[in-house]
Amino acid sequence: MKLEHYARLSAEEKDALDALTQVRTRRVRSRDDIIREGDAPSVINVVLEGWACRYKTLEDGRRQIIAYLLPGDVCDFSAPVLREMDHSVGAITTVTLAEIAVESVGHLFATYPRLTQALCWDALTSVSIQREWTVNVGQRTAFERLGHLLCELFVRQRLLGLTRGGVCDLPLTQAEIADTIGLSVVHVNRTLQDLRSAGLISLGGRELTIHRLEALQRAVLFNPSYLHLGHEGRHLDAPPPNP
Amino acid sequence: MKLEHYARLSAEEKDALDALTQVRTRRVRSRDDIIREGDAPSVINVVLEGWACRYKTLEDGRRQIIAYLLPGDVCDFSAPVLREMDHSVGAITTVTLAEIAVESVGHLFATYPRLTQALCWDALTSVSIQREWTVNVGQRTAFERLGHLLCELFVRQRLLGLTRGGVCDLPLTQAEIADTIGLSVVHVNRTLQDLRSAGLISLGGRELTIHRLEALQRAVLFNPSYLHLGHEGRHLDAPPPNP
DNA sequence: AGCGATCATTAACATGGGTTAAGTCGCAGG
DNA sequence: CCTGCGACTTAACCCATGTTAATGATCGCT
Numbered sequence: 060m061k062l063e064h065y066a067r068l069s070a071e072e073k074d075a076l077d078a079l080t081q082v083r084t085r086r087v088r089s090r091d092d093i094i095r096e097g098d099a100p101s102v103i104n105v106v107l108e109g110w111a112c113r114y115k116t117l118e119d120g121r122r123q124i125i126a127y128l129l130p131g132d133v134c135d136f137s138a139p140v141l142r143e144m145d146h147s148v149g150a151i152t153t154v155t156l157a158e159i160a161v162e163s164v165g166h167l168f169a170t171y172p173r174l175t176q177a178l179c180w181d182a183l184t185s186v187s188i189q190r191e192w193t194v195n196v197g198q199r200t201a202f203e204r205l206g207h208l209l210c211e212l213f214v215r216q217r218l219l220g221l222t223r224g225g226v227c228d229l230p231l232t233q234a235e236i237a238d239t240i241g242l243s244v245v246h247v248n249r250t251l252q253d254l255r256s257a258g259l260i261s262l263g264g265r266e267l268t269i270h271r272l273e274a275l276q277r278a279v280l281f282n283p284s285y286l287h288l289g290h291e292g293r294h295l296d297a298p299p300p301n302p
Numbered sequence: 303m304k305l306e307h308y309a310r311l312s313a314e315e316k317d318a319l320d321a322l323t324q325v326r327t328r329r330v331r332s333r334d335d336i337i338r339e340g341d342a343p344s345v346i347n348v349v350l351e352g353w354a355c356r357y358k359t360l361e362d363g364r365r366q367i368i369a370y371l372l373p374g375d376v377c378d379f380s381a382p383v384l385r386e387m388d389h390s391v392g393a394i395t396t397v398t399l400a401e402i403a404v405e406s407v408g409h410l411f412a413t414y415p416r417l418t419q420a421l422c423w424d425a426l427t428s429v430s431i432q433r434e435w436t437v438n439v440g441q442r443t444a445f446e447r448l449g450h451l452l453c454e455l456f457v458r459q460r461l462l463g464l465t466r467g468g469v470c471d472l473p474l475t476q477a478e479i480a481d482t483i484g485l486s487v488v489h490v491n492r493t494l495q496d497l498r499s500a501g502l503i504s505l506g507g508r509e510l511t512i513h514r515l516e517a518l519q520r521a522v523l524f525n526p527s528y529l530h531l532g533h534e535g536r537h538l539d540a541p542p543p544n545p
Numbered sequence: 546a547g548c549g550a551t552c553a554t555t556a557a558c559a560t561g562g563g564t565t566a567a568g569t570c571g572c573a574g575g
Numbered sequence: 576c577c578t579g580c581g582a583c584t585t586a587a588c589c590c591a592t593g594t595t596a597a598t599g600a601t602c603g604c605t
Contacts (some may be wrong), residue, residue: 115437137430141530176383181384198484232581233582237439243563250562252585326582444591546605549603551601552592552602556595558595563589564587564588569582571580571581572582574579
């Protein structure tokens with residue numbers, strides 16, 4: 060479903076993908092690891108349901124969350140090529156994974172070149188997001204960083220049809236948010252208050268509401284071009300109503 | 303030459319690559335842009351000589367350098383797939399580029415699958431570096447960030463055979479370093495003094511000397527596994543002599 | 546050789562965000 | 576119903592890093 064944003068796929072191509080993802084699935088409980096640094100996974104894991112994150116830990120315990128994986132995202136792109144994982148992937152919520160054999164992927168792409176293109180697009184977009192995160196942590200203020208993260212997670216979910224008006228899931232603890240944008244938990248909390256009292260968002264009970272997306276985007280210098288939404292990515296859910 | 307670290311290539315494969323890079327070259331002067339955000343380059347640019355950087359600018363002028371490109375690095379991987387660049391690439395030194403037509407690449411990879419593998423490895427490594435940069439800026443102190451950057455640039459150059467003992471080029475201004483690791487110029491300067499007076503490095507006249515690489519690595523929590531040096535990448539230049 | 550521009554350095558002062566610590570709330574398990 | 580634990584909140588205090596500004600050093604250019 061997600062790849063459809065990147066290239067029109069034929070019914071046949073979609074069937075081939077579906078067949079792949081149904082072969083073998085795995086369930087990982089919330090907060091457990093999906094893959095650990097140093098593993099050399101022999102299958103490719105794709106998130107079918109739930110949220111996961113990539114993260115790296117320094118020797119002294121500091122942790123940085125490097126990416127969030129939503130349904131349709133691939134956990135271990137590098138598996139077939141690089142020797143071993145240089146970071147871990149953990150489950151945020153309970154996650155359902157498809158485990159895909161490396162060989163079957165090779166065959167699939169040889170048969171359907173348009174799939175290759177779609178997957179390339181996907182991979183390049185995730186690199187682009189990674190770059191934007193570097194900018195986020197390197198240049199923005201706490202307020203901007205946090206707002207930017209919320210914008211991104213909202214828009215990505217909207218692409219997947221997972222938003223309800225201006226509302227979406229946000230199953231992260233403040234500690235996880237802190238490790239994502241390089242702030243302390245305390246300051247994340249302070250900054251959330253700021254965003255709330257600016258009337259831009261509501262957040263609580265694992266649910267985020269963005270009251271005025273346009274205004275928030277402007278306030279935190281969020282420019283979605285790095286998500287490469289392109290043409291196809293716009294018609295999924297109406298933008299949030301102006302309250 | 304660089305791809306050789308990732309896969310043993312046959313003479314024939316190397317010749318094919320050489321032929322490509324000699325077709326058309328371009329020279330860009332120090333501090334000029336190679337590609338601008340919004341461009342949709344019709345050729346793929348590969349750095350043959352000199353240093354370049356990827357960077358993004360916020361509306362208010364803040365700038366983040368996102369990556370450094372050394373000889374052998376590709377400027378615009380995404381060109382064939384994504385519509386347009388979401389960031390710019392600028393020349394640090396004077397840079398020589400090979401301009402490669404997109405079509406000829408497709409043909410090349412169809413003919414020599416091992417090249418594809420090598421290029422994948424290269425691309426995945428650059429993503430891995432990007433992730434580590436997020437960690438660097440998000441979690442490390444000024445001292446660690448700067449030391450980590452210097453370690454990386456040294457090791458990457460050593461891979462290319464561009465170091466001379468513990469010495470390598472470092473054609474960056476302190477302002478550029480600042481924009482790379484998310485610090486102010488003033489603080490970069492202070493922190494450089496710290497590194498110097500700790501006896502770890504000397505820096506001046508566009509030349510970096512790392513006096514005790516091991517010690518520096520330990521002091522700044524530099525773990526080179528994210529560079530995926532693997533087997534082949536080690537024998538190029540002796541590690542620096544212990545003074 | 547002299548000039549202007551860019552780059553490095555330093556000092557004094559200001560502040561955003563970290564740290565510590567304490568308290569609250571909600572909820573799963575006994 | 577009580578207990579305990581994890582997540583959230585708030586306040587007080589402090590330090591790493593930013594800002595501003597002034598001075599030197601370097602370097603390409605004429």
